[in-house]
Amino acid sequence: MVRAVYDGIYRIIRSRIEAGDYAYQGFLPSENEFIAEFGCSHNTIRKALGLLAGEGYVHPIQGKGVRVIYRPLERAGFVLGGIESFKETAARNRLNVATRVSAFHDAVADARISKATGFARGEELVYVERIRLLDGAALILDRSYFLKSAVDGLTPEIAEKSIYEFFENELGIAIATSKRAITAERATELDARLLDLDGYDFLAVVTGQVFRSDGIMIECTQSRHRPDHFTFYSTATRGV
Amino acid sequence: MVRAVYDGIYRIIRSRIEAGDYAYQGFLPSENEFIAEFGCSHNTIRKALGLLAGEGYVHPIQGKGVRVIYRPLERAGFVLGGIESFKETAARNRLNVATRVSAFHDAVADARISKATGFARGEELVYVERIRLLDGAALILDRSYFLKSAVDGLTPEIAEKSIYEFFENELGIAIATSKRAITAERATELDARLLDLDGYDFLAVVTGQVFRSDGIMIECTQSRHRPDHFTFYSTATRGV
DNA sequence: GCCGATTTGTCCGTATGTATC
DNA sequence: CGATACATACGGACAAATCGG
Numbered sequence: 001m002v003r004a005v006y007d008g009i010y011r012i013i014r015s016r017i018e019a020g021d022y023a024y025q026g027f028l029p030s031e032n033e034f035i036a037e038f039g040c041s042h043n044t045i046r047k048a049l050g051l052l053a054g055e056g057y058v059h060p061i062q063g064k065g066v067r068v069i070y071r072p073l074e075r076a077g078f079v080l081g082g083i084e085s086f087k088e089t090a091a092r093n094r095l096n097v098a099t100r101v102s103a104f105h106d107a108v109a110d111a112r113i114s115k116a117t118g119f120a121r122g123e124e125l126v127y128v129e130r131i132r133l134l135d136g137a138a139l140i141l142d143r144s145y146f147l148k149s150a151v152d153g154l155t156p157e158i159a160e161k162s163i164y165e166f167f168e169n170e171l172g173i174a175i176a177t178s179k180r181a182i183t184a185e186r187a188t189e190l191d192a193r194l195l196d197l198d199g200y201d202f203l204a205v206v207t208g209q210v211f212r213s214d215g216i217m218i219e220c221t222q223s224r225h226r227p228d229h230f231t232f233y234s235t236a237t238r239g240v
Numbered sequence: 241m242v243r244a245v246y247d248g249i250y251r252i253i254r255s256r257i258e259a260g261d262y263a264y265q266g267f268l269p270s271e272n273e274f275i276a277e278f279g280c281s282h283n284t285i286r287k288a289l290g291l292l293a294g295e296g297y298v299h300p301i302q303g304k305g306v307r308v309i310y311r312p313l314e315r316a317g318f319v320l321g322g323i324e325s326f327k328e329t330a331a332r333n334r335l336n337v338a339t340r341v342s343a344f345h346d347a348v349a350d351a352r353i354s355k356a357t358g359f360a361r362g363e364e365l366v367y368v369e370r371i372r373l374l375d376g377a378a379l380i381l382d383r384s385y386f387l388k389s390a391v392d393g394l395t396p397e398i399a400e401k402s403i404y405e406f407f408e409n410e411l412g413i414a415i416a417t418s419k420r421a422i423t424a425e426r427a428t429e430l431d432a433r434l435l436d437l438d439g440y441d442f443l444a445v446v447t448g449q450v451f452r453s454d455g456i457m458i459e460c461t462q463s464r465h466r467p468d469h470f471t472f473y474s475t476a477t478r479g480v
Numbered sequence: 481g482c483c484g485a486t487t488t489g490t491c492c493g494t495a496t497g498t499a500t501c
Numbered sequence: 502c503g504a505t506a507c508a509t510a511c512g513g514a515c516a517a518a519t520c521g522g
Contacts, residue, residue: 025455043283054294061455069417071358177296177299177476178475178476179296179475182472182473183444183467183470184424184442184443184444184467185467202441202467203424204422204424211309213301214301214307215265215301215309227424227425231423232422232474233420233421234421234472234474236418
């Protein structure tokens with residue numbers, strides 16, 4: 001895929017910030033300096049800087065400059081908040097990761113499922129239950145409903161690897177938008193049976209809907225995390 | 241403050257979506273139709289639509305249109321994920337809300353505080369501990385450090401009302417960016433003493449940093465929520 | 481399969497407003 | 502006041518995806 005100009009510039013500036021080339025609390029070069037460096041237009045630079053601001057790397061101040069507010073994360077754990085798959089996350093954190101599929105069967109959205117997931121009543125689905133292991137400990141329980149028509153050819157073997165890779169490489173599906181809700185809940189019998197709770201009797205729960213690039217919801221997943229390995233990061237910006 | 245054109249258009253379209261004028265899974269009018277309606281340029285409409293997409297209201301599909309993916313929330317609780325104050329949230333949910341200040345004193349950032357909050361060592365701070373009551377039940381414990389130089393004139397009486405209103409109206413401070421991390425944690429002795437835990441022994445914890453519009457961090461707050469009243473919403477978009 | 485109309489995506493150049501110093 | 506820097510808005514051009522004939 002050929003990348004857009006603004007995306008390339010965004011990545012370059014982001015990597016410089018992460019490398020510390022631009023100091024925390026310092027200012028980036030001005031927009032005009034970037035225009036001179038990259039040979040692009042005002043709007044293109046602004047789009048790249050807008051992405052960085054939206055992700056909490058920088059903060060623009062009218063009349064002064066664009067301040068760097070990024071610092072490396074201190075607490076270990078999963079970096080969420082953007083769209084990042086389990087495998088990507090594990091790789092970033094250099095952990096030994098495995099997935100075990102504990103259930104895999106078809107289902108039809110009845111009233112209960114429809115209310116919980118947002119799929120329409122009667123929709124044909126596939127139910128997948130996965131356990132995520134880090135360095136041998138079962139830390140995450142994923143319970144997913146997929147839109148059956150969208151994941152034709154999905155097997156337990158594929159689910160053990162990465163369903164996202166299957167989406168993108170085999171089915172050519174581009175994931176675009178996802179919505180998540182984070183809550184904290186008491187661990188259930190099922191959680192206790194499938195996870196290494198290590199004394200914990202509560203979990204951090206992420207319930208998410210995934211939309212294909214044509215806007216159709218194709219997945220609703222509930223991820224139940226042992227709390228000591230879970231952190232969800234989020235950045236918000238108020239319209240000035 | 242005079243609002244920007246794109247912001248007004250964004251609000252109009254958003255309110256139509258929330259009112260159901262544009263159906264879930266249906267398409268918005270095309271960009272050209274909006275241009276005709278609002279009498280503005282292509283880019284201005286795109287900026288408004290970009291805001292809606294970023295907040296999970298719509299999902300644009302190249303060559304087809306902009307699909308509505310918003311639906312009213314089902315689960316009661318706090319709407320977070322954007323920047324919304326406790327009072328705004330309570331008003332939206334029509335709850336009877338009160339705040340009690342349980343501690344209020346100056347502090348200096350030592351090694352421990354500096355590591356936990358991100359304030360520099362030696363920085364002069366104000367520590368504020370607040371309990372949020374909904375319909376008489378103590379559900380949330382807020383423990384905040386403020387940059388002393390930025391909140392001059394802050395009193396316990398003001399903290400009982402809204403510190404954000406104090407920021408914006410008295411001090412003329414505009415809050416711009418905030419970063420948050422969500423975790424689930426075991427309730428402490430302090431939590432049990434100050435909150436109505438109602439049998440729960442764990443909490444949803446939001447640790448957040450607030451940046452003033454000049455990019456300086458002025459607040460670091462940890463909000464500890466009883467889990468049955470807490471939900472954090474988030475929308476993510478993967479760069480196509 | 482091709483072509484043309486429609487729609488969103490990207491990029492440019494320019495102008496003007498507003499805040500900071 | 503002027504210089505600098507970010508913010509907003511416009512108009513135009515072309516690319517890419519979709520859909521219907």
